Amino acid sequence: MSPWLRAVGAILRKDLLLEWRSREALTSMAFFALLVTVLFGFSFDAGRIDRDIMAETLGPGLLWIAFSFSGVLGLNRSFAIEREGGCLQALMLAPVNRSAVFAGKMLGNLLLIGLVEVLTIPIFSILMRVSVLSCLPRLALVAFLGTLGFSAVGTLLSALASGSRLREVLLPLLLYPVWVPVLIAATQLTGQALGGRPAAEGERWLALIAAYDIVFITAGLLLFDHLLEE
Amino acid sequence: MAAKNRGMAAGDGGLAIENGGVTMKDGGVAAKHDRERPHDHLAAWLAVGRAFDLLTVPLVITALYFAMVRAPEAAGDTGGIVQRVFYFHVPFAMAAFLGFGIVLVASIGFLAHGRRSWDATAEAAAETGLLCCTIVLLTGPVWARFAWGAWWTWDARLTSTLVLWLIYAGYLVLRAYMADDARVRRYAAVLGIIGALNVPIVYLSVRWFRTQHPETLISKRGGLDPSMAVALRMGMLAVFTVFAALLVKRLLLGRLETRVAALRAGLDARE
Numbered sequence A: 001m002s003p004w005l006r007a008v009g010a011i012l013r014k015d016l017l018l019e020w021r022s023r024e025a026l027t028s029m030a031f032f033a034l035l036v037t038v039l040f041g042f043s044f045d046a047g048r049i050d051r052d053i054m055a056e057t058l059g060p061g062l063l064w065i066a067f068s069f070s071g072v073l074g075l076n077r078s079f080a081i082e083r084e085g086g087c088l089q090a091l092m093l094a095p096v097n098r099s100a101v102f103a104g105k106m107l108g109n110l111l112l113i114g115l116v117e118v119l120t121i122p123i124f125s126i127l128m129r130v131s132v133l134s135c136l137p138r139l140a141l142v143a144f145l146g147t148l149g150f151s152a153v154g155t156l157l158s159a160l161a162s163g164s165r166l167r168e169v170l171l172p173l174l175l176y177p178v179w180v181p182v183l184i185a186a187t188q189l190t191g192q193a194l195g196g197r198p199a200a201e202g203e204r205w206l207a208l209i210a211a212y213d214i215v216f217i218t219a220g221l222l223l224f225d226h227l228l229e230e
Numbered sequence B: 001m002a003a004k005n006r007g008m009a010a011g012d013g014g015l016a017i018e019n020g021g022v023t024m025k026d027g028g029v030a031a032k033h034d035r036e037r038p039h040d041h042l043a044a045w046l047a048v049g050r051a052f053d054l055l056t057v058p059l060v061i062t063a064l065y066f067a068m069v070r071a072p073e074a075a076g077d078t079g080g081i082v083q084r085v086f087y088f089h090v091p092f093a094m095a096a097f098l099g100f101g102i103v104l105v106a107s108i109g110f111l112a113h114g115r116r117s118w119d120a121t122a123e124a125a126a127e128t129g130l131l132c133c134t135i136v137l138l139t140g141p142v143w144a145r146f147a148w149g150a151w152w153t154w155d156a157r158l159t160s161t162l163v164l165w166l167i168y169a170g171y172l173v174l175r176a177y178m179a180d181d182a183r184v185r186r187y188a189a190v191l192g193i194i195g196a197l198n199v200p201i202v203y204l205s206v207r208w209f210r211t212q213h214p215e216t217l218i219s220k221r222g223g224l225d226p227s228m229a230v231a232l233r234m235g236m237l238a239v240f241t242v243f244a245a246l247l248v249k250r251l252l253l254g255r256l257e258t259r260v261a262a263l264r265a266g267l268d269a270r271e
Helices: A003-022 A024-044 A051-084 A088-094 A098-127 A133-161 A165-195 A199-229 B003-007 B042-070 B078-114 B116-147 B156-176 B182-211 B226-270
Strands: B017-018 B021-023
Touching: A003 A024, A003 B017, A003 B078, A003 B182, A051 A088, A051 A165, A051 B116, A088 A199, A088 B226, A098 B042, A098 B116, A133 A199, A133 B182, A165 B156, A199 B226, B017 B042, B017 B156, B042 B078, B042 B226, B078 B116, B078 B156, B078 B182, B078 B226, B116 B156, B116 B226, B156 B182, B156 B226
Parallel strands: none
Antiparallel strands: B017 B021
């Protein structure tokens, strides 16, 4: 294994171990996603909404809003914990390429947010009365590609926001406008999957998310170095 | 104080600056050999700014004349008299794009060379571009209200302009809430690049988003009357000059800020 990959693995392992021992981020994010779902149910009177509309329009929107909102909690924590005990300085002193730090943090965030999604989808399915079992592979693909893009641009912007005075407040302000194209694509694809429409309809949306992922993972690997100089 | 201000405005350096520190001679005002000290070319910048100011007035008046008087009134279903906002709306949209383009180039330039002037250019262009973008978002609905019967539609062009506005508003929020130091300049440069990378993806996504809903109204801008085209060109000339004038002003302001900060640091050091 190349030293770069080893460094990525070490950072990822550190983040997962830290999370496994405290489970702080996972608990708060999953609970927050549940709250968003419940509030949505009340505020849109979900019990009286037509099932097709719920599956094709409202449901996908709710799901991705819940992912986006709870995801920001995790991203904010990702660099807050590094800044707390001066860990960031230690990371910067580490004799590895900075892009490895980015890749490790990004994969950690991807796994964390992905796990929250795995917990949220069944709750969503039950509360909103939308069947997800029949389209699970398609849903998983959309969730994976969408969350990959979210983690890439989110990790980069989280490093940036954590260095400012506003911290937690700044990240969503910077992230959500940049996140718009994938939000559109992911809700469209999720709607097509939940509504049982043919998969071919969504091919260009998948291509769009894939292009976004490639662009922002590359940007993250190249630009992260500039965010870690103090 | 007045003398000091005049000294700075005239750009002949009432206070001497050396490596960010300050030496005050004869009460700090107009020491003779201080004249050649500052290297920020304030006088030149000020002259350029004045020239642009003088240029904008006749150009804007001419553009207004062409837009309001010379251009024929548009058909009622394209907004009637309200359509005349078009001659400024479209040029401001172009100017906004130009401004955001400058942000991208200057951000890359800053990360590559680290020169302070790249960063100042990016900041000035972001502010000026966002102002133009705001004008686009304000003038558009005024026209849409009459032509389409609604202030806003989720049309591709409208939506992507809104997202663009949000991206660069976030950029300025970042700059506003961080102390002006080396770090914020790098952060802003990174954000300037990310924002620009996103623009084509945003544009593609909202276009596909909307083409799935064919009921969306799409403006028909083909086939401009010749005198309308002239009015549009005059509007472009005027708006681009205004854009350049604002950009120069903002850059000049940045240089003044730098000098004031250096003076203040020098005074603090003296006390």
